[in-house]
Amino acid sequence: xxxxxxxxxxxxxxxxxxxxxxxxxxxxxxxxxxxxxxxxxxxxxxxxxxxxxxxxxxxxxxxxxxxxxxxxxxxxxxxxxxxxxxxxxxxxxxxxxxxxxxxxxxxxxxxxxxxxxxxxxxxxxxxxxxxxxxxxxxxxxxxxxxxxxxxxxxxxxxxxxxxxxxxxxxxxxxxxxxxxxxxxxxxxxxxxxxxxxxxxxxxxxxxxxxxxxxxxxxxxxxxxxxxxxxxxxxxxxxxxxxxxxxxxxxxxxxxxxxxxxxxxxxxxxxxxxxxxxxxxxxxxxxxxxxxxxxxxxxxxxxxxxxxxxxxxxxxxxxxxxxxxxxxxxxxxxxxxxxxxxxxxxxxxxxxxxxxxxxxxxxxxxxxxxxxxxxxxxxxxxxxxxxxxxxxxxxxxxxxxxxxxxxxxxxxxxxxxxxxxxxxxxxxxxxxxxxxxxxxxxxxxxxxxxxxxxxxxxxxxxxxxxxxxxxxxxxxxxxxx
Amino acid sequence: xxxxxxxxxxxxxxxxxxxxxxxxxxxxxxxxxxxxxxxxxxxxxxxxxxxxxxxxxxxxxxxxxxxxxxxxxxxxxxxxxxxxxxxxxxxxxx
Numbered sequence: 001x002x003x004x005x006x007x008x009x010x011x012x013x014x015x016x017x018x019x020x021x022x023x024x025x026x027x028x029x030x031x032x033x034x035x036x037x038x039x040x041x042x043x044x045x046x047x048x049x050x051x052x053x054x055x056x057x058x059x060x061x062x063x064x065x066x067x068x069x070x071x072x073x074x075x076x077x078x079x080x081x082x083x084x085x086x087x088x089x090x091x092x093x094x095x096x097x098x099x100x101x102x103x104x105x106x107x108x109x110x111x112x113x114x115x116x117x118x119x120x121x122x123x124x125x126x127x128x129x130x131x132x133x134x135x136x137x138x139x140x141x142x143x144x145x146x147x148x149x150x151x152x153x154x155x156x157x158x159x160x161x162x163x164x165x166x167x168x169x170x171x172x173x174x175x176x177x178x179x180x181x182x183x184x185x186x187x188x189x190x191x192x193x194x195x196x197x198x199x200x201x202x203x204x205x206x207x208x209x210x211x212x213x214x215x216x217x218x219x220x221x222x223x224x225x226x227x228x229x230x231x232x233x234x235x236x237x238x239x240x241x242x243x244x245x246x247x248x249x250x251x252x253x254x255x256x257x258x259x260x261x262x263x264x265x266x267x268x269x270x271x272x273x274x275x276x277x278x279x280x281x282x283x284x285x286x287x288x289x290x291x292x293x294x295x296x297x298x299x300x301x302x303x304x305x306x307x308x309x310x311x312x313x314x315x316x317x318x319x320x321x322x323x324x325x326x327x328x329x330x331x332x333x334x335x336x337x338x339x340x341x342x343x344x345x346x347x348x349x350x351x352x353x354x355x356x357x358x359x360x361x362x363x364x365x366x367x368x369x370x371x372x373x374x375x376x377x378x379x380x381x382x383x384x385x386x387x388x389x390x391x392x393x394x395x396x397x398x399x400x401x402x403x404x405x406x407x408x409x410x411x412x413x414x415x416x417x418x419x420x421x422x423x424x425x426x427x428x429x430x431x432x433x434x435x436x437x438x439x440x441x442x443x444x445x446x447x448x449x450x451x452x453x454x455x456x457x458x459x460x461x462x463x464x465x466x467x468x469x470x471x472x473x474x475x476x477x478x479x480x
Numbered sequence: 481x482x483x484x485x486x487x488x489x490x491x492x493x494x495x496x497x498x499x500x501x502x503x504x505x506x507x508x509x510x511x512x513x514x515x516x517x518x519x520x521x522x523x524x525x526x527x528x529x530x531x532x533x534x535x536x537x538x539x540x541x542x543x544x545x546x547x548x549x550x551x552x553x554x555x556x557x558x559x560x561x562x563x564x565x566x567x568x569x570x571x572x573x574x
Contacts (some may be wrong), residue, residue, distance in 0.1 A: 139488070141487045143485045144485065158490055167488050195492030197492075286492075288492075318535060
């Protein structure tokens with residue numbers, strides 16, 4: 001319990017690191033001599049000197065309950081009620097509240113104070129969690145004082161196999177500070193259990209994934225896109241295929257949260273890339289109940305099911321970013337979700353013209369799923385800067401690359417039917433006399449990313465579920 | 481309890497806050513039962529009797545023992561039990 005403040009008298013909240021507080025130290029001494037004064041000190045119990053009643057508030061409990069925003073704060077109490085308060089040093093205000101003993105001869109008439117330690121970034125949420133009402137609806141899960149909270153999360157099945165950040169109230173409150181949306185708002189129903197997911201549950205899982213609060217608008221946008229019925233998240237979760245959600249971010253949001261679109265864009269090392277994709281998967285796991293071996297029936301899965309998220313390189317004004325290609329206005333942030341298996345590396349260090357590179361890329365792209373199948377999933381082509389330069393130097397833009405690859409990805413059906421080339425897998429015999437497309441016209445999503453050196457691009461195969469276009473497609477949503 | 485000893489549930493809260501016990505198997509057919517002696521006096525007597533009952537019922541058993549009753553079982557013992565048996569009976573006290 002903290003000491004009760006006197007019903008009548010003066011209270012000053014101060015800290016030594018504040019120049020104005022140090023400036024008014026003689027005033028505090030003068031007030032102490034004149035009448036009942038209590039000084040609440042936030043950082044140094046020995047400050048101020050020469051004052052009889054100094055209360056140590058390094059834990060900031062008093063400052064929190066008194067709602068202190070700046071120091072020094074002078075408060076006058078009468079009959080147990082606060083009757084006046086002033087912030088900073090202002091001779092007129094101090095003498096009005098405390099009389100002539102607060103005149104502070106020799107001091108300037110006015111000097112602003114400093115921010116209270118109780119409102120420093122991140123502190124407010126911790127104080128609410130400790131001393132206030134966090135207003136969270138999710139039920140509390142007690143963890144033994146001597147137990148490791150990270151291990152407790154593992155034991156409760158809340159982890160994807162890697163350690164999660166324990167979702168404490170202060171972390172959740174900080175995460176909720178990253179969005180204006182109400183904690184109780186339901187974002188959608190998460191498959192497979194179709195469980196309602198509130199903004200608060202998103203924040204909890206974002207904490208566990210390792211997100212920063214400023215990622216929340218992106219995480220919420222990603223989740224809303226994933227819940228678009230056309231994305232068929234339930235089917236993607238349940239499939240025996242490799243695939244999981246791939247998240248591609250376009251627009252100012254990607255830069256705002258520091259996402260990587262350059263060196264190692266598809267790899268490890270960037271917090272936003274890593275944790276935004278992971279947050280989506282943890283929400284599916286924890287809120288939706290989608291557990292491997294349960295509803296997740298993947299034969300092998302792929303490492304991207306931990307997290308698979310990157311931003312597009314939009315540094316070239318000649319390049320039409322993926323989101324704009326898919327209908328989002330320029331300057332807006334957007335998320336594109338694709339049903340992705342793993343990354344297949346594409347190496348071509350000899351092509352020097354757009355035509356050569358197109359033919360070369362088509363050879364590799366035809367291998368998606370199986371070289372004799374044309375309904376085994378769409379694809380994302382991640383063009384590296386050096387490969388893109390070949391197209392750009394040849395005067396090709398996105399549309400021309402797409403058209404050329406679409407044409408280059410046609411094959412005679414007779415080469416692909418069952419038994420052709422000695423391989424049973426393949427298209428029905430009825431396709432023998434047709435020219436078939438590997439992908440539908442919009443089935444190849446091209447995105448730019450990667451480091452400046454390396455004639456390597458990446459092919460990310462899709463999910464066979466995409467073959468029914470009316471039911472299942474990649475989706476692009478604006479992030480608001 | 482301290483301030484860090486409370487977490488918020490990230491799930492849809494459809495299960496109890498206390499973790500559920502594993503469901504007992506419907507039958508012991510084909511199962512191996514680990515008989516774990518924690519090193520307290522009398523434990524072996526109890527396990528010997530139990531082993532006899534399991535043997536009469538045609539259930540396979542294996543015996544295990546902690547090096548000392550004052551500490552938790554070392555990981556190697558737990559891993560061995562997990563690899564070799566599907567159920568365990570622990571003789572907890574004198």
